[in-house]
């Protein structure tokens with residue numbers, strides 16, 4: 001009986017501390033959101049079950065040394081924002097979020113939802129799922145269900161990228177098992193049977209995945225870096241669309257007025273700059289504009305269209 005009371009008191013204290021912590025963070029969160037909205041940088045919310053590797057992913061993509069992944073539940077207790085640069089030179093903000101969990105105390109649900117809500121305002125969502133976890137299918141479902149309850153527009157759920165993280169552990173488990181098998185018995189047939197069994201398990205996993213959502217699935221490892229280049233590629237394509245951006249190419253005189261505005265102004269991002277092969281006085285600029293900035297630029301420099309050589313809008 002006394003044990004029961006002790007545990008209840010500890011849980012009550014823990015919950016009270018968490019509630020106080022969440023309330024304190026709410027103010028900070030609102031401030032960050034205002035700041036994010038005031039600057040026109042595409043944002044990516046990284047969500048997922050607790051301990052799936054959300055913080056690790058952002059650390060791998062941004063090389064932000066201040067991020068501290070930890071092997072514990074709720075290592076991240078606040079929504080934080082981290083700057084990164086995509087391969088096309090576009091600046092991006094990654095929003096690290098509080099992990100989801102199936103049996104969250106009911107008194108905390110609203111506070112966690114509020115914390116997550118502004119992350120969901122991001123242009124794009126990455127859902128990190130730990131594929132090495134035995135319950136990863138259930139964890140995946142819990143996250144999807146919670147996102148649906150948050151009333152996120154269906155288009156945002158459809159464009160969501162799902163990354164199955166810790167793929168290195170899955171491979172390792174398979175090769176560890178194989179090594180043990182090879183030592184324990186030299187019977188090739190048995191080893192082959194085991195391998196086939198492993199393949200079947202992996203196949204079953206991927207079949208059950210396909211039942212749970214869209215096709216934007218990637219297998220990655222934040223530890224080894226596997227799949228991260230592919231993720232960045234998918235991410236930048238989707239983010240250009242989600243954040244309403246266009247790519248335009250110009251051929252302008254080096255050092256001229258248009259060159260100065262495009263290269264030295266803060267109206268666009270220069271993805272690529274090459275010397276014109278026919279006339280080295282001219283430079284080819286591949287520029288990424290937000291649609292709003294592009295409209296402003298066209299209005300201000302109406303003659304610029306003469307120098308435009310392509311436009312994907």
Ligand SMILES: Nc1nc2c(ncn2[C@@H]2O[C@H](COP(=O)(O)OP(=O)(O)OP(=O)(O)O)[C@@H](O)[C@H]2O)c(=O)[nH]1
Pocket residue numbers: 048049050051052053054055056057068069070071072073074075076077097098099100165166167168169220221222223224
């Ligand atoms: N082997 C392996 N471990 C990983 C990988 N990614 C993350 N981890 C480990 O998983 C643990 C949890 O990582 P975090 O990045 O803190 O996870 P999180 O989703 O941010 O967790 P919470 O903030 O608690 O919700 C850490 O010990 C990481 O080092 C991976 O690709 N492979």
Ligand SMILES: [Mg+2]
Pocket residue numbers: 054055056069075076096097
């Ligand atoms: Mg974290």
